[in-house]
Amino acid sequence: MGKLNLKMTLRECLLKFPQLEETLYKLLEECIYCEGFKDETLEEVFKAHRIEPEKGLEELERALEER
Secondary structure, eight states, X not given: OOOOOXXXXXXXXXXXXXXXXXXXXXXXXXXXXXXXXHTSBHHHHHHHTTOOHHHHHHHHHHHHHHO
């Protein structure tokens, strides 16, 4: 399935980990549905939303562990 990381695109993340959609929505709001953002890396998407990339990744990993 692959491991969650900051170099994967938002699109890849949503495809591989559909259970993270709710958490991503909390972090990025409607931007998770923006076609322009879907091909950006998670690192770039988090930076664009003023979220420290490592903190955003930790939030996603925590959400995965809870499921």
